[in-house]
């Protein structure tokens with residue numbers, strides 16, 4: 001009898017609730033994952049991921065800052081907004097530091113934060129507070145829904161805004177009972193308005209900017225995140241070669257903003273005042289292209305002068321009005337998509353620039369790139385003779401494996417090896433801007449979460465595959481969120497984690513040396529610390545065992561490495577293991593910091609870094625000559 005009934009009755013469509021508007025959006029935009037840490041109030045949303053027809057999976061994380069980090073990784077790969085669902089006040093509070101990173105690096109994110117019932121909120125119930133001000137600092141739009149009838153309107157505005165150029169974060173606090181309201185069967189969210197990011201400049205402004213650049217005696221280009229995010233390598237390379245200008249990337253670039261195999265590439269701007277000034281000094285014109293995080297320094301003395309000297313004429317191009325002329329007056333300013341505007345600028349430059357000068361400049365840069373290559377080869381040879389492992393040995397081993405497995409378009413490198421970025425930025429064969437992943441905020445502990453969101457995707461929006469996702473992370477940075485490894489194992493994600501373990505916060509040791517150098521004898525300050533080798537900058541007694549943590553936390557295998565000769569075979573085995581088993585692996589590599597040296601750091605900067613940094617050639621061969629204010633080891637990021 002039951003059988004007959006089932007045959008004759010039409011299938012009953014599943015009931016719809018207001019939360020299903022979210023799944024309408026996911027369907028329209030092709031969003032297939034939601035990240036979060038569950039709480040009771042979010043279950044109505046999360047329950048929607050249990051319906052296969054919604055086509056959305058829930059990625060369960062063990063801390064909200066991991067979940068948002070994973071959402072950021074996912075957003076970077078898909079180029080679409082990623083969705084994070086968090087639990088009332090503690091949920092958003094736990095996610096704040098990566099929310100800050102996301103805002104600084106323009107990640108498109110939608111954060112849904114459950115609020116207690118409207119009727120109860122006034123009584124200050126469990127978990128509840130006014131969460132909008134918490135998030136608002138770092139969001140394009142932060143809003144608490146007032147009426148359950150607003151759900152469609154608010155969701156469509158939120159997604160529109162996260163995707164509108166420049167991308168950003170939208171925070172929605174939603175009284176949780178709103179999500180459970182029944183809605184009629186045919187009631188769907190109509191769609192998300194998409195604003196084209198490909199908007200161009202007006203011809204007169206292009207001409208003005210291009211003419212100033214072409215007339216420069218000694219031009220410089222700074223490539224910011226809007227270049228990489230727009231996929232505008234080829235366009236910027238054309239301009240660099242048309243002007244003969246060297247290219248520096250913005251400090252803590254979130255993606256690779258210029259191809260590192262081009263002779264014009266000079267690495268990133270240093271993150272200290274003297275180094276940054278010396279990169280600009282001597283240039284009469286700087287073309288600041290998509291330059292978002294413009295003051296990435298930690299120690300600043302106003303009397304030492306502005307980060308970009310006044311003598312430099314600044315020309316801006318950005319898709320973000322706020323970033324144009326944010327800190328310094330610009331002689332020309334273009335508000336446009338960089339990928340659209342650059343070819344127009346280049347065409348005009350080519351019409352008016354003196355070709356002989358350009359050839360000379362280009363030849364000089366080619367020569368310097370050859371010298372740089374030779375110096376780095378020598379540096380690597382020298383590193384191989386040491387008793388302990390230097391970062392260059394790890395980067396070279398990774399490069400070798402990527403080439404061996406032909407993974408040039410199939411790897412993403414996630415960078416949180418904060419005190420020694422140069423080897424990884426120079427030696428790895430990045431094929432597209434999104435082959436490289438970092439964040440600009442400087443709030444640490446983001447890389448493990450990011451690997452999850454990246455590896456969840458098979459292929460990214462710039463055509464980069466994720467067969468090999470590898471994070472290199474300092475010991476201090478790793479210890480913020482090692483519980484991310486549980487999610488990696490739970491989701492069967494094969495990621496290679498390399499921990500550079502120097503048992504200290506090395507970059508803070510470098511920072512201490514710099515503070516004393518800058519403020520030690522400054523009038524009205526003359527501040528000096530009680531000790532230059534403080535225990536509070538070390539992570540020893542007891543010494544964490546990362547391989548042990550990964551095994552205990554998630555059953556992830558790993559290996560300890562101590563000597564340079566072991567690195568190549570170990571990276572080779574680890575990459576093969578990850579590729580063949582689809583499981584994650586942890587390589588804990590002992591590196592040497594300052595706290596384990598005989599000599600404590602002193603106020604002489606060259607002494608306040610490890611030998612690996614002290615003897616490391618700069619990436620920037622234009623601004624690091626004998627007369628430059630740049631110092632050995634000043635690429636160690638102080639944050």
Ligand SMILES: Cc1ncc(C[n+]2csc(CCOP(=O)(O)OP(=O)(O)O)c2C)c(N)n1
Nearest residue numbers: 419443444474475476477504505506507639
């Ligand atoms: C969330 C957060 N807390 C504290 C800091 C300050 N901080 C900057 S660098 C750093 C240490 C990094 O140590 P590690 O990852 O071991 O790298 P190393 O410099 O030793 O290579 C810390 C704690 C920060 N940037 N972010």
Ligand SMILES: [Mg+2]
Nearest residue numbers: 474475476504
């Ligand atoms: Mg460390």
